[in-house]
Amino acid sequence: xxxxxxxxxxxxxxxxxxxxxxSSVAMALAERRVKPVVIDPDLSGRLSSSEKNAGGVRxxxxxxxxxxxxxxxxxxxxxIRDEVGFRQKGYLWLYGPDTWEEAxxxxxxxxxxxxxxxxxxxxxxxxxxxxxxxxxxxxxxTFSPRDGLINSNLLKVHYRAKASSxxxxxxxxxFVFGIHEEHDEVRLxxxxxxxxxxxxxxxxxxxxxxxxxAQSGRxxxxxxxxxxxxxxxxxxNLLKLMGLDSPTEAVRRQVCLVHNxxxxxxxxxxxxxxxxxxxxxxxxxxxxxxxxxEEPPGYSFRYDGEEFFQREIWPRMxxxxxxxxxxxxxxxxxxxYAVTPDRSAIVGQVTARVFEAHSFSGRGVMxxxxxxxxxxxxxxxxxxxxxxxxxxxxxRFVTKNLIVEALHI
Numbered sequence: 001x002x003x004x005x006x007x008x009x010x011x012x013x014x015x016x017x018x019x020x021x022x023s024s025v026a027m028a029l030a031e032r033r034v035k036p037v038v039i040d041p042d043l044s045g046r047l048s049s050s051e052k053n054a055g056g057v058r059x060x061x062x063x064x065x066x067x068x069x070x071x072x073x074x075x076x077x078x079x080i081r082d083e084v085g086f087r088q089k090g091y092l093w094l095y096g097p098d099t100w101e102e103a104x105x106x107x108x109x110x111x112x113x114x115x116x117x118x119x120x121x122x123x124x125x126x127x128x129x130x131x132x133x134x135x136x137x138x139x140x141x142t143f144s145p146r147d148g149l150i151n152s153n154l155l156k157v158h159y160r161a162k163a164s165s166x167x168x169x170x171x172x173x174x175f176v177f178g179i180h181e182e183h184d185e186v187r188l189x190x191x192x193x194x195x196x197x198x199x200x201x202x203x204x205x206x207x208x209x210x211x212x213x214a215q216s217g218r219x220x221x222x223x224x225x226x227x228x229x230x231x232x233x234x235x236x237n238l239l240k241l242m243g244l245d246s247p248t249e250a251v252r253r254q255v256c257l258v259h260n261x262x263x264x265x266x267x268x269x270x271x272x273x274x275x276x277x278x279x280x281x282x283x284x285x286x287x288x289x290x291x292x293x294e295e296p297p298g299y300s301f302r303y304d305g306e307e308f309f310q311r312e313i314w315p316r317m318x319x320x321x322x323x324x325x326x327x328x329x330x331x332x333x334x335x336x337y338a339v340t341p342d343r344s345a346i347v348g349q350v351t352a353r354v355f356e357a358h359s360f361s362g363r364g365v366m367x368x369x370x371x372x373x374x375x376x377x378x379x380x381x382x383x384x385x386x387x388x389x390x391x392x393x394x395x396r397f398v399t400k401n402l403i404v405e406a407l408h409i
Contacts, residue, residue: 005171005222011037013379014188014224016176016238018043020050020152021357021364022230023159024372030166032380039174039190047202047301049232049364050152052335054255054278054289056270057366058091058147059115062106063403065391066344066363067113072370072387074146084158085151089269091144092129096274100139117144129271131263131321138274148269149280152365173197175205179241186353188222206234207299226379227354233338235358244350247397248359249297251339255289256309256332257282262323277316278409285330288313291409303334337362342402347371348378348393355379361408
């Protein structure tokens, strides 16, 4: 998968970015008899949002296009549930008085599109999850039984394996530092490292458009008829090489693993508190995350550890559940959300020969299958797919037809 590519070859499609979105696009293209070349600085995805997420999958959204893409993806995950560790134990989402009426107002649309969802009173919340014994500030909750948790790494492996079996080629340690679109092709100036890059080197070249000259490697050119940008939080840097702007910002998100000897949450799926805390069982531990509103944008992977746990996680968990009084911090990590102004992804055509799928604002795993299928249909036929992802086109930022998604954690 890491063999050098011949500089003289021209390919039908090159996909830049082999995270969960790029891998899904590659699979969808290969299913349509297109054999893409997928390039990435690090196929293992050590800094990828695909590897550093909380594993949730839900169709509980307020915008129709986001609901449709998630529902279609969930239907696919159900067909491979054992292979990708898909556990449909539901999403329980708690709302405060300021958001509960609005949540109720979206139930009709969610149900109309086929999303199973219940509305629960505070009393019903405690009956459903007895561990939630402090309901101050909770006006109600929704519960969606087909939502749940997935192993995102296994899902990415599934996409890649199927794509590879149909002729896709994944190439490691390749960084793009030049993009030139011409009337009949796109030329990519590339650098391929001789050895795997360190995390620091990866972050440097991805965030600063630096070829990493201190590392040994070779430069070469790739030529293709169609380019697809699926580089997550680093997609704006690729678009910048074409003289194009992107409204996407990279924002750090921290997740803790905590131990609670008094109980575990194995019986439940994802629980989202009205405070913005989210958590679920993770083996012998609890995985818990929170996204401070004041977090500045930037390519930071620093994990604040015990201090973050004590400041953001423990107070919120104990405020909702007496059984969490003695939580103990085990570890955790930081990753990136690629966030747009309206908290919805950018999917569609950029120029005559360039397409994009990125900036899912924390929704990449949830929508990966459907987004890949929709974009592959657009690339191969010139028409939108059956789910109609047109509202996610970058054009919406020009026309101001934003797809504002409020259920963003």
